[in-house]
Amino acid sequence: MERELHPLDIISQQIGSAPLKQWLECSDRVAVISHMNADGDAVGSLLSWYHLLQHRPQLLLPNGCPPNFGWMPAADKIVNGDADRARCEKALAEADTIVCVDFNTLSRIDFLAPALSASKGRKVLLDHHNDVQTDAFDIVVSLPHLSSACELVYWTMRLLWGEDAIDRDTARCLYTGICTDTGSFSYSSEQPSVYEAAAALVGHDIDAAGIHNHINDTFSESRLRFYGFVLSHRLRVFPESRFAYIYVTLEDQRRFGITPADMEGLVSYTMVMKQISVGALVREESARIRVSLRSKHDVDVNRIAHTYFNGGGHTKASGGHTTVSLQETLELLESVFIHC
Ligand SMILES: [Mn+2]
Known part of the structure; x- marks a missing residue:
């Protein structure tokens, strides 16, 4: 696989002059949303923002957090669209910034797509899939060669806030997403940056072996x-x-x-x-x-x-x-x- 520019450089270019850090940090009306049938990358990239931002954002998933990721810190804060559609729609309508993680087209959030489209809030996409529906978002940060949305979110946080702003819970969430989207580093992990991100996250005193157990040892x-x-x-x-x-x-x-x-x-x-x-x-x-x-x-x-x-x-x-x-x-x- 071809070596790409470092993610920090690409993300910096794609954010451009938009004051993304200010938007997220200075408002208590931030919503974060990810896709239907969430996986570890969706849940991890969603929850990481809850731990990073002082004003806790609203966390939205069209059909909630799957039970096997219920152990993740702050998973109980996620609003499940199936159970409380009105609350999700209200959060989207009232948000001044909406962070969309780990999906590329509005169809991936299913019945919440109209509320997202109609919202006056700025829509910021942080994603690693091909074929982004660019006209649906105000800012598109799209790096399809990256392992996971969690890796992308890690580099974005590192760029805008620095490594010290990432606490243990943030790191646990991001590491979980990287592991699930790479089958614990067995695929989608050809770029050196994924190991750089993982090394930095492990450095935040997360229990990496425990996270692997949570992800993999789930059979009845x-x-x-x-x-x-x-x-x-x-x-x-x-x-x-x-x-x-x-x-x-x-x-x-x-x-x-x-x-x-x-x-x-x-x-x-x-x-x-x-x-x-x-x-x-x-x-x-x-x-x-x-x-x-x-x-x-x-x-x-x-x-x-x-x-x-x-x-x-x-x-x-x-x-x-x-x-x-x-x-x-x-x-x-x-x-x-x-x-x-
Ligand atoms: Mn993903």
Whole structure:
């Protein structure tokens, strides 16, 4: 990967002459918002502002903080749009600055998008995705080559406030987001700046090992037994084609009491085999069949998801669905990856 300018330089250029620090520091009407179905990067980049700013900002998530990130400091301060839509809309309407973290288009905040658009507040985007909807924001700080929104927020805080302003809770939140978006530094971590940021954050006396445990060691016994079952009985491997997939029936999910969230990460088990380049997870839902695709090398699963499975995503991680039967979906998957 090409070496980029240092994030501090790019962020400084993108902020330009806007008095961002003043806007955030001098007002008690700041709102921070992140995307629907928040992950560790969304929650971490949201909460970090609560710890940094003296006037505590309003923290908004369209459908709240997922329970597995409830341990993060100040997670209880997040307003859940599903539970209290009016309060989220009021916070957006009254804010004079709205910080938008870890999303690139208004569709990612779902039913809160109209309230954000209508707000008279300045909209500041801090994000690391491609294809930003630039006309929706007043200031766009967009560095798609960065590991995570949390890394971007770290460099922004460092630029405007300096390292000493970052306390332990801020550092814990930012480190959590970097770890979740990089699979604990196993992908999206090609740029040296991510290690610089991580080293500085660890320097704030955070319990890095404890954070890794919080992120990774979250299984219930039934979830682990379910993984054991599907790896024994629902895994098909095609070494010649360097392809493997796992399928899960509705009955399997009922038997082990499994939710869709419990299958998060299951597809990556197909990829731990040395000879496998492309992996898939096919899971039956009541109305459709979901397909998740992963690729290690140069197979573009974004294109395949788009062409065959009504979906899309990234080159190496994408997903989609079919509306045919599970059996027909498996046949389609095999015809795409095995007989080509
Ligand atoms: Mn992210």
